[in-house]
Amino acid sequence: MTLLTIKDLSVQIGGTPVLQGIDLDMAAGQITAITGESGSGKSMTALATMGLLPQGAVAQGQILLDGTDILQTPEPALCRMRGNAMGMVFQEPMTALNPVQTIGAQVAETILIHEQVTKAEAHARAAAMLERVGLKVAPTRYPHELSGGQRQRVVIAMAIAMRPKLLIADEPTTALDVTTQARILDLLQGLVDEFGMGLLLITHDLAVVADVADRIAVMQHGRIVEEGATPDLLRAMRHPYTRALFAASARAVDLPPVPTDAPLLAVRNVVRDYPTKRLSLFGPRPTFRALNNVSLTINRGERVGLVGESGCGKSTLTRAILGLEPVQGGTITVDDAPVSQGDHALRRKMQVVFQDPYGSFNPRHRVDRLITEPFHLLDNPPKGEDRAKAIAKALKDVGLPPDAAGKYIHEFSGGQRQRLAIARALIVEPDLIIFDEAVSALDVSVRAQVLDLIADLCRKRPLAYLFISHDLSVVRSITDRVLVMQAGKIVESGVTETVFANPQHPYTQSLIAAAPQLPELAYAADAL
Amino acid sequence: MIRFALGRLASLTASLIVASIVIFAVVEVIPGDPAAFMLGVNARPDTIAALRAEMGLDEPLVSRYAAWVGGMVQGNFGVSWTYKTPVATLIADRIWVSLPLAIYALTLSTLVAFPAGIYAASRRGGAGDTAIMGATQLGVAIPNFWFAMILVLIFAINLRWFSAGGFPGWADPWAALKALTLPAIALALPQAAILARVMRSSLLDMLGEDFIRTARAKGLTRRQALWRHALRNALIPVLTIIGLQFSFLLAGAIIIEQVFFLPGLGRLIFQAISARDLIVVESVVMLLVFTVIMVNFIVDLTYAAVDPRLRARA
Structure with missing residues (x-):
């Protein structure tokens, strides 16, 4: 009917x-x-x-x-x-x-x-x-x-x-x-x-x-x-x-093998407590433990995924790694230097790409100024022609034409904006990039292009990243190792394929079971 | 809700204590010796010293502060040096002009601003909206003392509906209200203009919210969605402005009081400052601070009544 x-x-x-x-x-x-x-x-x-x-x-x-x-x-x-x-x-x-x-x-x-x-x-x-x-x-x-x-x-x-x-x-x-x-x-x-x-x-x-x-x-x-x-x-x-x-x-990207075993980022037993509402007027403030004894390492050139539901502490961990969040216990080091001190040389080694490509750019600045923002981390930032060259290279690396430098952010599509965010992160040649839900707001075809771009960049030079996403299929295709987070704790970690194929922790099992699966498609290969 | 109110009450008390210290300190550092001022330029130093002793100005700061605060708590504000009457009486006489005037003006401005703002928002971009927004521009731009004089010219001098100034007292409430009407209108005009604009923009913000779309999907008409869902959410910024305006009206009506010869608090404090009548200045300012803090407290409570999300935060 x-x-x-x-x-x-x-x-x-x-x-x-x-x-x-x-x-x-x-x-x-x-x-x-x-x-x-x-x-x-x-x-x-x-x-x-x-x-x-x-x-x-x-x-x-x-x-x-x-x-x-x-x-x-x-x-x-x-x-x-x-x-x-x-x-x-x-x-x-x-x-x-x-x-x-x-x-x-x-x-x-x-x-x-x-x-x-x-x-x-x-x-x-x-x-x-x-x-x-x-x-x-x-x-x-x-x-x-x-x-x-x-x-x-x-x-x-x-x-x-x-x-x-x-x-x-x-x-x-x-x-x-x-x-x-x-x-x-x-x-x-x-x-x-x-x-x-x-x-x-x-x-x-x-x-x-x-x-x-x-x-x-x-x-x-x-x-x-x-x-x-x-x-x-x-x-x-x-x-x-x-x-x-x-x-x-269904896009799966080819990642090059991880080059070395040299540790880059080390997070050891990190605890982050947030004070919450007082229960009585003069009583002590109770706390909420957002990160509970979290430890992880990322080696040079290693691609690590982090999955978990909203409120599990993913974003808190990101901010803590970037040195934007005070921690109550544990240490976070990059090349054995603690991030809490946050000198420029250290910050240059880490860059971040956020979910909302539009919200993370100042709409009144041109692209050349936007993507060179991290230059203030350098002791001798390139000037004049060198700067122009660096901008052109960064744009070329992410597949954008050089004339993009003179435009404003509203002139770009969502996928192009995310490329610009990646260009901004890459311009100081960091060792580690944190992708915080960086492809979640993108359409599937654009997402596939951005994932290809990331894989491409990994082939050009060893790039380590922490890829945070709620989308399990994306994490599966773009990472070597995966961490599963629940209620402020890392409950499972291991080689991505192993964890997905054979999850050990009940929480990981429930996550994987709940994620809808694309049917196996004979045509997927043809269309590429 | 009780916890919320108690929490606000505690911070209110703290504000009052801080305010009293600041007021006392500021009045102390104002140049000019009240005793010398009262006795005139030709006074002999020993006469001035005697008056200082009589006024208690030679006592230590702390004990004078304690005496002042202690007196106020018991309702004893001291005796005015120039008027030679208890400050409490001076204030009591004038508060019965200033407070009703402020309430009157605020009621008028709210009565005008709410319908105007709601109407303009519901007809965004239409002729009615444009007309109201034009009128509010004018309302904000016109100085209220000038508007007051125009009102006197039209309604008191030409039409003779109202008297041009003065206050007959509350023995005849009707006559008292009548005397306050022109000043209240003069005070209300700019306030109403601002309030209407805030109401309109706040409502328009709310009308763009997702929950309005949800309400429309339930089958509510645009009008129903505005009245049932947008209005209450739009009230928070409007209440903030109303609270600020009331505080302003109570003490800031000084020019209008001058235009209409009203014996209000504004004039009292103005005269007291010119005469270095510090005890009056301190007490009136303290009273105004108290009123402002109380008004904010009430506004906070209304926030909580309007928005359940604010009840949790103390």
């Missing part, structure tokens, strides 16, 4: 087409996934279906939900449909809830808007719905008291409180840890089965798509380039873009 039919949908914003000729059918009780890279029009399709296109957007075509054309429905009638016939779950659970209302009240609001019921009844039903989505906290709690996964459950409860026929989930698990992601996907699948809803799942994560979707639509530049039942589509992959996308996701 057809639930949603999108016919020849086109959307323009300010004269620029963002969606062109979208055709999509989805049935009740099924999961249809829309996938593609950022800017391909996935979210715009979802918003059009909810009748929530941004102001100034002009839509043509038809979006039929149970025979009602959303595009022709006036706003008051749309308000009656939203939350009632169709519900929507968004990407960012941390900000999707009103911080000043209890979660119970926010779920009850969906019911109160659409039905003539007493407040007490609405709240009772909201509580039941929160229980159904597997939330084990009282409805009187506020959003800030909940974790990301719990908040996403609240958002789901809000969206399905009226048992809509269509649920749209826009990147519902992208902001969550793998184990939480697995549980939320389970919940969504369970709800589809139980309520007979149609689920339109929007995600860039092909492993998730292949795992849960009944049908897949692949979008590129505002068009659906390929659509079909999941097994058929995975088998055939008629469109080259689909093949390229899957190939990029």
